[in-house]
Amino acid sequence: MRAVTVVPLKANTVDLTELPEPPLEDGPVLVKTREIGVCGTDIEIIAGDYGWAPTGSDRLALGHESLGEVLEAPEGSGFVPGDFVVGIVRRPDPEPCLNCAIGQWDMCRNGNYTEWGIKQHHGYARERYRITPDFLVKVAPALGDLGVLLEPTTVVAKAWDHIERIGARAKWEPHIVLVTGAGPIGLLAALLGVQKDMEVHVLDQVTTGLKPDLVAALGATYHHGDIASTGCIPDIVLECTGVGQLVFDAMDAMAPNAVLCLTGVSSKGRSLGIDAGELNRHMVLENDVVFGSVNANRSHYEAGAQALAQADAAWLGRLISRRVPLQSWKEAYQHQPEDVKVVLEFAR
Numbered sequence: 001m002r003a004v005t006v007v008p009l010k011a012n013t014v015d016l017t018e019l020p021e022p023p024l025e026d027g028p029v030l031v032k033t034r035e036i037g038v039c040g041t042d043i044e045i046i047a048g049d050y051g052w053a054p055t056g057s058d059r060l061a062l063g064h065e066s067l068g069e070v071l072e073a074p075e076g077s078g079f080v081p082g083d084f085v086v087g088i089v090r091r092p093d094p095e096p097c098l099n100c101a102i103g104q105w106d107m108c109r110n111g112n113y114t115e116w117g118i119k120q121h122h123g124y125a126r127e128r129y130r131i132t133p134d135f136l137v138k139v140a141p142a143l144g145d146l147g148v149l150l151e152p153t154t155v156v157a158k159a160w161d162h163i164e165r166i167g168a169r170a171k172w173e174p175h176i177v178l179v180t181g182a183g184p185i186g187l188l189a190a191l192l193g194v195q196k197d198m199e200v201h202v203l204d205q206v207t208t209g210l211k212p213d214l215v216a217a218l219g220a221t222y223h224h225g226d227i228a229s230t231g232c233i234p235d236i237v238l239e240c241t242g243v244g245q246l247v248f249d250a251m252d253a254m255a256p257n258a259v260l261c262l263t264g265v266s267s268k269g270r271s272l273g274i275d276a277g278e279l280n281r282h283m284v285l286e287n288d289v290v291f292g293s294v295n296a297n298r299s300h301y302e303a304g305a306q307a308l309a310q311a312d313a314a315w316l317g318r319l320i321s322r323r324v325p326l327q328s329w330k331e332a333y334q335h336q337p338e339d340v341k342v343v344l345e346f347a348r
């Protein structure tokens, strides 16, 4: 069967190659891949900066954002042929650590987790895969192919879950949210903020095109420029760019008791001049919290599925700015200026 694969840590090895049918030991549920979402992590893997092949293989099949259709499922598995499903990305470490032992693999402590399409297991960018039912999530039939947005939504569902847990350390009635970056993660973070009845502001660099429109259509406010020019004093910041300057500017701009969640993975090697003493003083005197958030556990897949089911399907549809058929697969990984979320179609 066909799969989009790379030799990890070797730039420009991405290709549409043949892989054997999925092995039975991967699980009793057989799924046909319909769509794969492309994200920054895929681009990093293709550039040779990230990714690990499965043991015994040179190549890694990409694809951690997926939507599939069940072809075969054993009775009692909770799935039947025709179900639209999304596979979970991370698997707990085999030890398992304290967190993996209780299903919180997104908080793995020893780094020995695996991730489909990223770390030591083939991803979903192949025509078929096998999986165990406990790592498969059903998508509401009404959502159809928009279900491919579930995985990025789980990332922000986790971020919001942890923001709320941290906020609960004291009485807290957050109202103003600043999201930096209007890519898919930023826009989905803003969607969840609006669903929580917050006043949401989104900051990005562009001044025209789809992003400002998508923010306005949510009922949120779009800004461009720097954080100071937004005039916001946010209770919550979701930093979705990984740009160092924005991270520090956000720390400086927050309201007392604010929570800043970092979701963007930055490139290494960029240094900034900052007044660390001033920053420390400000954070201590205002009880501010800055924390990082990655991946998602099953509870976040459930929260994400609920958020998507409540969202306006037309808005979600606009988030997918480009669909690329498998025969033109290369184009899915080539950035175009108007891109928000690009999807590679395997079978529809």
Ligand code: BGC
Binding pocket: 039, 041, 064, 089, 090, 115, 118, 151, 152, 155, 294, 295, 296
């Ligand atoms: C994925 C996460 C994953 C992270 C780090 C992200 O793109 O959405 O599931 O944990 O990359 O590998």
